[in-house]
Amino acid sequence: MTFPIRLSVDIPDLVTAPDEVIEGLLRARDGRWSRQTKAMLLKAGTDRLTLNDAWASTPMSWVCPCCQRDKPSIARLTPSGVLLCQLDYHHDHLNDRAKAIFRADNPFPEAREPREQLIRAIDSCRQLIERFSTTLLCNDCNTAEGAAKLALKGEIDPDFSFSPKEIAAFIKPKPNQPHEVDVERAREIWRALQPVFDDLVAFAGTLSQRVAAGRHRKEGRPGSPYGRPLSDPEIVHHLLVAQAGDLYRPYQLAGHLDARSRSAAGAGSSIRPKRRAAGDAPSAEAFAALDAQQQTSAPWRAAPADWRCEVCERGKAEICRKSNTGRWSAQIHDVPEFELETDPVNPRYRLAERGRPIVGGHRSALICHDCRNIVAEAKRRSPGLTDASLTLEDLRAVVLAVQPHGRHEVDFDAVIERGLANADRVAAVGDYWRHRSLASGLFHQATHLHKRHGWSVDDVELSNGVEN
Template sequence: MSEHSTEISDEIYFPRETNALAVWAKANEDDYDVRAEKKATALKLAIQCINDGTLSSVDGIGSPLSRKIKDHHGCEIFEMNSHWVETSQLWKCPCCDRGKFEISRMGNKGQILAKLVIHHDHIEDALKAAFNKVFVERGTEDPTSTGLALVERMAPAFSLYAHILICEDCNNADTAAKKLLTNSGFDVRFQSFSIRQIRQFIHVVNNVSHSISKLSVLSLWEVVEPEYKARMKLIYQVAKAAVTQDYWYEKYPLGVVAIPTLSNGYGRYFGLELVSAEALSHEMAKNNIVHSSNWSRWRTESKKLGLVPPDNYLAMLLSLPGCAMMWRELESAWKCPICQRSKFEIVKFESNKVSFVTHKPTWSSPLWRGVKIICAGCCSVVNGMKSELRKGFEVDLGATFDCITPDELRSIITARPHSFPLVDKRMAKELVDRWVSK
């Protein structure tokens, strides 16, 4: 290998030297026949447990559920796919809400259909189609080495929903709806309806494939079409950039392993497959030099004053699922029981981002049981004190909120709108010293 070669030998990551761990692992490893025998036994036992009803987290032709399905349909022949086998016998379709028994139905070849499928958006196909369309329209002569990688990486960002397992009938209903729209003159090549949308046009009957409502499909499309067209336009612009600008994604040279760490699965050979990466790092850390952190910063340094949120802060905040949930959990007149700030005063605005965060004190701390929810600012003071006591002074605390009472917390802070509270340095130090001297 030349000094300029980009290839990296496996020896760097998996050195072949002999060591006590490797020798021990070799002497104690199961040979191929033993492993194969164990797998065969496990499979045999799994099938036995499925059939006798003691294992319901997976399914099979001989399960109690399958026997019930056979009796219902008066048929012994199954057409059962792997998704059906690998899911619980108690599974329900998240789209039509039918269980496996209700989903099962007779096929046109005299068999029981037992099929579940992964429903997914087809937006990656749209991106690739747009990628090729740009090449044709612009007559681009220069190939792109990074454009397709950009397209593939961008696909999830444009997807209407994540992959989800549903029954075959619901998936077929999606296909039927798109065919109906195509026959009605609409271009829906890359459209795929979400389970929430599919529910709006299917008619659900147990042990029968879904029928769809033409009127409901057309009404839904009237709502969905503008969004679909907007996505298609945006996708085309991304594809155009991918074709005309070749600097979107840099692949590593052949042979480079990006993250060759034990915890990432590399080097798990010669006995190291039996070693926990976390446990190994923990053991090594015992003899490491660790620079001590300044755990007193929560009480010695004041955080800067926050900005007033914009007029449309609520629209921004309610667009964030976590913040929205916490905001809606509290009535409009609610105030933090510690700092007495209103909901609006608790909203933070920084770097054009809004946030609203609350915290529920630890129930196991007796003095806090009367306090249901406090703001994140007050909670940050509690967490700061806890960290200093535990990590700075190795004080043995119980729960986090055991380190300070509600009244003590009120006494050491001064509330500020849209900002973390000011902490009284002298009083906070007295509280810490009191714990340390115990």
């Protein structure tokens, strides 16, 4: 006779648990709670920290594969007194060129099965085009690659990416400092690799034509959570969920942990915005009239009376500016701020994005018109940039000085550099919106079949009309 194994699992509240508890449970991660991070803050003489998802998802012993610096050597104090702990995903933009080639030659069919076969064929072929796999690098290495390409603008193909080993060949790393870039060495590397790059672009065209002719298609779906045996951790997890009932909601822990690990007290390597002398302020009557006028704007209505811009920290009255004609104006913009995927299950449904950063969600952020104008001006100066090219952290970093009732002083060289370095993020955001639109459409199809036609949930999942 066998007896069931009884396990008792204590799940701490990851939002409020002491730092020592978090560190004891999660040896393979890092965060603002770790002893190493606290020691770095103490050494830097600051309590202000910017620590991103990628940094938090790696162990304290992580070493950059490009510059070979460990985390204590990578973390650096910005001129504004913020300890910057940031890692970035670096991918081969040749994959993006291949995507454009394949999409031009291979329009997606309406029928689900041919469309899935085409997507899988393109995904498989594109992997043959890349010169290197997506790699996690320190922020300084990723930024140095963007700086080298910016310095070689007009010479270098914009879809060419230096590999981590190639970046290592033209940077001069120092502990806790941004890299120096040897532009001439970067130029030599590009010229040596240009024939290889051109050959891969031509190869992408050949493969694209083969896919368009029906080759490289494969019937059936790749492995999914429903088509393979459960692993031991998954079985234990299912038992835990079943026994815990409403006391435990699966997949919330990862989000709580990420929120607990990250920090955004400041950002970037540029100077923190200085507060300059204020310009002319509107009278109470003038602001009241403007406030009433702006009630037709949803973002303005959504911002409470004590609202502060998430970038420059000015309030509603402080963002008011007088035009040359003497007219007061002010606007608040609702912009999306994106977060990386934390649920380990969801990437299985996003095969086309394999090997790249995956955005899992977004929130609304309310910023003033002067901060939003930085994005618009960046797009004007560098037409390849998009609304997704700059994060709120980037905007905070490039604003050199702010004043109530006046325009910002902005380092637009840094704006362009950061925007170009965020190409991975732009691609991930595009993938996210496409996936979100597809998922929303499938949800409405499933709801229609379930409610209007009485189909069971199992029938909906197995039907040919709805994708899992």
